[in-house]
Amino acid sequence: MHKDNQPLVFELSKEGRTGYSLTELDVPEVDLSEILPSSLIREEAAELPELSELDIMRHYTALSNRNHGVDSGFYPLGSCTMKYNPKINEAVARFSGFANIHPLQDESTVQGAMELMYDLQEHLVEITGMDEVTLQPAAGAHGEWTALMMIRAFHEANGDVQRTKVLVPDSAHGTNPASAAVAGFDTVTVKTAENGLVDLEDLKTKVGDDTAALMLTNPNTLGLFEEDILEIADIIHSVGGKVYYDGANLNAVMSKARPGDMGFDCVHLNLHKTFTGPHGGGGPGSGPVGVKADLIPFLPTPVLVKTDEGFAFDYNRPQTIGRVKPYYGNFGINVRAYTYIRTMGPDGLKAVTEQAVVNANYMMRRLEPYFELPYKQHCKHEFVLSASRQKKLGVRTLDIAKRLLDFGYHPPTTYFPLNVEEALMIEPTETESKETLDEFCDAMIQIAKETEENPEIVQEAPHTTVINRLDETRAARNPVLRYQKA
Numbered sequence: 001m002h003k004d005n006q007p008l009v010f011e012l013s014k015e016g017r018t019g020y021s022l023t024e025l026d027v028p029e030v031d032l033s034e035i036l037p038s039s040l041i042r043e044e045a046a047e048l049p050e051l052s053e054l055d056i057m058r059h060y061t062a063l064s065n066r067n068h069g070v071d072s073g074f075y076p077l078g079s080c081t082m083k084y085n086p087k088i089n090e091a092v093a094r095f096s097g098f099a100n101i102h103p104l105q106d107e108s109t110v111q112g113a114m115e116l117m118y119d120l121q122e123h124l125v126e127i128t129g130m131d132e133v134t135l136q137p138a139a140g141a142h143g144e145w146t147a148l149m150m151i152r153a154f155h156e157a158n159g160d161v162q163r164t165k166v167l168v169p170d171s172a173h174g175t176n177p178a179s180a181a182v183a184g185f186d187t188v189t190v191k192t193a194e195n196g197l198v199d200l201e202d203l204k205t206k207v208g209d210d211t212a213a214l215m216l217t218n219p220n221t222l223g224l225f226e227e228d229i230l231e232i233a234d235i236i237h238s239v240g241g242k243v244y245y246d247g248a249n250l251n252a253v254m255s256k257a258r259p260g261d262m263g264f265d266c267v268h269l270n271l272h273k274t275f276t277g278p279h280g281g282g283g284p285g286s287g288p289v290g291v292k293a294d295l296i297p298f299l300p301t302p303v304l305v306k307t308d309e310g311f312a313f314d315y316n317r318p319q320t321i322g323r324v325k326p327y328y329g330n331f332g333i334n335v336r337a338y339t340y341i342r343t344m345g346p347d348g349l350k351a352v353t354e355q356a357v358v359n360a361n362y363m364m365r366r367l368e369p370y371f372e373l374p375y376k377q378h379c380k381h382e383f384v385l386s387a388s389r390q391k392k393l394g395v396r397t398l399d400i401a402k403r404l405l406d407f408g409y410h411p412p413t414t415y416f417p418l419n420v421e422e423a424l425m426i427e428p429t430e431t432e433s434k435e436t437l438d439e440f441c442d443a444m445i446q447i448a449k450e451t452e453e454n455p456e457i458v459q460e461a462p463h464t465t466v467i468n469r470l471d472e473t474r475a476a477r478n479p480v481l482r483y484q485k486a
């Protein structure tokens with residue numbers, strides 16, 4: 001029996017118990033050795049848990065009840081845009097014409113799905129101010145890498161093989177330098193100035209003939225809009241480099257400002273964040289990439305095109321970087337994003353941005369008296385506090401994050417961006433009510449007071465969860481990823 005306040009018992013197997021009942025075989029039994037090589041035939045049955053259907057149902061229900069998701073509580077995980085995922089998206093993704101098609105079907109039989117993808121690309125072209133979009137990449141980081149491979153192919157096509165450096169601000173998400181490295185570039189770090197924005201003087205000293213690109217998130221991961229963006233783009237373009245937009249923070253500017261109008265040459269979007277694809281459990285994402293005209297020849301193939309006869313996949317692109325994903329992206333997430341864009345409309349998307357920014361600023365000003373706020377100007381959709389004051393009293397950011405679990409919240413992003421000591425990055429999103437924002441701020445303020453009066457309660461948190469603090473190193477080094485019979 002599962003009790004909410006006790007650790008789950010994982011070994012429930014009882015010999016001989018089954019969770020299925022199969023009808024009598026009414027076709028001739030096949031001799032496996034006639035159809036499979038002997039190396040693929042089991043000699044002994046797999047050791048699987050033996051359970052009744054009810055045992056399994058209760059086990060997974062108990063597990064799901066202990067999971068924290070946007071549908072169960074506030075989830076202010078900065079830079080991750082954990083907003084509500086409208087359920088109409090799910091209904092549309094389950095339409096049999098979308099859910100039951102196969103990527104290997106003949107194009108003539110899936111014209112509706114291709115039209116949806118084409119229309120989604122067109123909407124993203126409009127939202128980003130780019131000239132063309134591919135839906136192939138499966139996530140943000142994959143989009144980064146795809147765009148960098150195109151930039152590389154572009155420079156090589158111009159004989160600019162000496163462009164080996166990609167500039168990345170020190171506030172950037174870790175995937176930026178990682179994608180640059182995987183795409184074969186050396187990364188050069190650009191400093192953040194005292195105002196939290198790119199240090200222009202530092203940038204100027206780092207650009208040159210070897211610059212392939214600058215990767216920039218705008219607003220940056222401090223939640224601050226790079227107001228010198230036009231000058232930054234000019235600096236990079238003047239030496240022949242490309243400017244890449246990390247679109248993970250598009251929720252802050254969508255329908256208000258477009259990367260294409262800020263001087264960016266290419267962009268990735270996280271449809272699973274801004275455009276309400278469910279995420280957080282490692283499920284499929286979608287990281288479309290948009291490009292300006294001079295990068296179009298390098299788009300991954302196939303390219304989805306509209307012809308007089310309908311929609312088709314074009315493979316005849318001599319300068320393409322090739323395919324980056326089997327088939328054509330994660331279709332189900334793209335259906336959800338399309339549904340979101342169509343149900344919101346341009347004015348709805350603008351309202352999203354405005355509310356996301358108001359919510360973040362409201363929380364930031366309520367919490368400012370209790371925590372260090374390293375950058376004091378108004379923020380966009382998220383803001384970063386520092387627990388440096390609490391650290392002097394023996395309470396670290398990790399302790400605050402753990403204490404928030406006692407109040408039923410998913411903690412904010414911690415220790416990121418790296419250029420803020422004891423960082424707590426909070427992104428409320430637009431879908432939360434004022435009551436929720438206030439209750440969360442009340443919890444944070446209580447934790448700040450506890451730190452002064454009774455720090456042990458924070459240092460020893462969480463107190464209400466089944467497990468206190470996990471041995472994260474052991475979990476990462478020795479993960480148990482499949483059932484092993486006790």
Ligand SMILES: Cc1ncc(COP(=O)(O)O)c(C=O)c1O
Nearest residue numbers: 079139140141173175246248270
């Ligand atoms: C600023 C930023 N860039 C890029 C990414 C990478 O996106 P994904 O997790 O979809 O690969 C993230 C993800 O958290 C992010 O916050």
